[in-house]
Amino acid sequence: MCRVVDLQQAVLAKNDERAGTLREELAARGTVVVNLLSSPGSGKTALLEAELTLAAARGVPVAALTADLATEHDAQRLSRAGVPVKQVLTDGLCHLEADMLRGHLEGWLPDGVRLLFVENVGNLVCPASYDLGESLRVVLASVTEGEDKPLKYPTAFGLAQLVVVTKDDIAEAVGFDEEEFRANVRQVNPGVEVLLTSARRNQGVGLLLERAEAVAEGAEVHRPVMARAGAAAEDGHTHTHAPSAPLSHGSVHSHTGVRSPGGAPVQAHMSDVPVRSHP
Template sequence: MCRVVDLHQAVLAKNDRAADTLRAELAARGTTVVNLLSSPGSGKTALLERELVEARDRAVPVAALTADLATENDAERLARSGVPVKQVLTDGLCHLEAGMLAGHLAGWLPTPIRLLFVENVGNLVCPASYDLGEKLRVVLASVTEGEDKPLKYPTAFGLAHLVVVTKTDIAEAVGFDEAAFRANVERVNPGVEVLLTSARREMGVGLLLDRALAAAAGAPVHSPVMAREPHPHTHDHAGDPTDHAHDHTPDHAHDHAGDPTDHAHDHAGDQTDHAHDHTNGTAAMAQPRS
């Protein structure tokens, strides 16, 4: 009997298992992952740098891993905070996956680390579907991106535990309508908290750290309405080991119209990832993952 194979769902199910394993392993070490998602140019790196300095000043042990398609610019900026920072170059891949993250943390993540901030690839499409073993998922949007951003990217905003607005120091200049933005966030993710920040003016700096520490301490985080369920699946191995049936939840649906970056990938064994460990701004090449 021929059955349809949904490779995207199979990849997501595999990623969810890896994410659960990583979450448990890090929890045993006392480490909580904070996954940061945004479009390119949202000001995510600038705000994260301020949060890392705040953590350092409060003597909170933190580390940061930042992912980009190319360049080490973000890691060099974050390393100025004085906390452990690692750069991952994805060689064109538009998102991180749990197995990839686990590979880069192995042998690098210092102990003890209370919070690990993961700055995902700048993209609100692909990363939205991939759990990285985080306890707190944060979606950021700048005031320059438009109030309808949550409606255009409902999966990213709909799965967030926290939403952060950046660059509010120029909100009036660009005509940002805060009430409209909040209303649109509420439409896709009822009840999620929205924080207003400005890294330049240091407005709201420390709030993200506060929320992350609360989550690490066991405080309940927001439960998104469209939170993904596990991917239960059954296997029919008779004569065809690739013939798998999957129970698909609607929360992983993607609209690919006009966005060529929204692809599912299975990179086990064939993706060469480059990682750089930055200490005081100096990069050292780590061995590629085998």
């Protein structure tokens, strides 16, 4: 008898297992991971820089790991906060995975770091499928992206434990309808908190840090209705969710080809700040 194996689901299940182990290991050393997901250009780097700067001023031990396809510009910006920063270059890979994060933390993550902010690759599809061992998953969207963003990316928003709206200072200029956005968030993730921020005007800066600190102190996090089955509906993986959650993006993406037989990420580079050039 032949047995059909879903390789995508197997890869995701393996990732979830390793993410759980990593979460326990980090918790044992007193570190909480905050996973930041958004589209490119959402303003999450600007907000994160402001949050890190505030954390440094308040004496909160934080660090940041930022992932990008090709450049180290984000690490350059974040390093201005005066906290430990690590850049991960994925060479085109559209997401981080638990094993990748573990490999980049080994030998780098300083002792005593209470909060580790991970700025995931700018993408709301693939990263939503991968647990990184985080204790708080945050999805960000700028007011320029439209009120229907949660409906277009129900897995990303449906699994969020916190939703952050960025660039709120230009909301009126671009005609952003806050109430409609909140209603769409509620449709895919009832009860999740939505924060309004503007890094440029320092509006709402500190709220993300406060929520992360609360989690580090043992506060209960929001439990999304959409349950993780180690997969995202958008990219063809199995996923359990509330009946009311709309689904879209039926295209299938394969992630198995970007890993070596031993499970290590292929062609992922890491560099310390200050930035070094790559051959």
